Amino acid sequence: MRVKICGMNDAAAYETAVDAGADYVGFVFFPRSPRFVTPAQAAAIRAVRPGSPPAVGLFVKPELDQIAAVLETMPLDIFQIYGTPELAQAIRARFGRPVWLARGVSSRGELPAAEDAGQGLDALMIESKPPPGADRPGGNATALDWSILAGWTPALPWLLAGGLTPENVAEAIAASGAMAVDVSSGVESSPGVKDLTRIRNFITASRNAAPGLSASTDAEYESTGQGVS
Numbered sequence: 321m322r323v324k325i326c327g328m329n330d331a332a333a334y335e336t337a338v339d340a341g342a343d344y345v346g347f348v349f350f351p352r353s354p355r356f357v358t359p360a361q362a363a364a365i366r367a368v369r370p371g372s373p374p375a376v377g378l379f380v381k382p383e384l385d386q387i388a389a390v391l392e393t394m395p396l397d398i399f400q401i402y403g404t405p406e407l408a409q410a411i412r413a414r415f416g417r418p419v420w421l422a423r424g425v426s427s428r429g430e431l432p433a434a435e436d437a438g439q440g441l442d443a444l445m446i447e448s449k450p451p452p453g454a455d456r457p458g459g460n461a462t463a464l465d466w467s468i469l470a471g472w473t474p475a476l477p478w479l480l481a482g483g484l485t486p487e488n489v490a491e492a493i494a495a496s497g498a499m500a501v502d503v504s505s506g507v508e509s510s511p512g513v514k515d516l517t518r519i520r521n522f523i524t525a526s527r528n529a530a531p532g533l534s535a536s537t538d539a540e541y542e543s544t545g546q547g548v549s
């Protein structure tokens with residue numbers, strides 16, 4: 321099981337996620353998000369634990385130059401992109417780093433299109449569609465019907481996101497078959513305010529849900545076909 325904790329916007333939350341064993345930490349560069357950080361803020365948070373898990377930069381329909389500007393101050397290992405597959409491909413080609421493409425789904429019938437969209441990319445972030453009126457495409461604390469993912473074996477790795485919490489992540493993993501999960505709202509006390517206990521509990525609950533798979537058993541994990549690079 322791999323776990324990403326997204327929306328890192330304070331040092332204590334970041335330290336807690338790293339110390340609790342997060343496999344990825346996410347930084348949101350979308351100004352309308354309550355988790356938005358400037359590149360300088362992200363770099364300062366990351367400096368608390370140099371050499372910690374891969375840093376995932378989240379961008380919504382970014383200009384390539386916006387990403388380039390962030391990279392001048394904040395090194396990123398992976399990009400999580402909300403936008404077209406063509407944009408995601410262009411980002412991958414220009415920056416030479418893994419790109420995870422986010423796709424909102426609500427039915428099993430939408431999964432083939434999601435898989436197609438991910439062709440040539442490194443992973444799919446499968447999540448709920450934003451509720452009507454939402455002013456951001458993710459981070460809305462809404463869950464999808466996890467059962468639509470049961471038995472899905474796309475050609476590329478995928479992570480499950482959207483409305484996950486320490487309380488429901490085990491059920492989500494069991495129902496969907498996900499081997500990588502991502503959370504933001506579910507480890508907060510209010511939008512944008514991370515809760516340290518909930519971060520620890522989320523990581524523990526995720527790992528306990530799939531005890532045979534952990535970041536330290538990579539070979540076994542990769543052999544499932546859901547390894548996330």
Ligand SMILES: O=C(O)c1ccccc1N[C@@H]1O[C@H](COP(=O)(O)O)[C@@H](O)[C@H]1O
Pocket residue numbers: 326327346348350353354355378380402445447456457458459460461462481482483484502503504505506
């Ligand atoms: O977190 C945000 O504010 C955000 C803004 C814009 C796009 C995506 C965002 N977050 C991502 O959305 C999913 C689900 O989040 P949640 O757990 O339901 O809050 C996750 O991938 C976040 O990284």
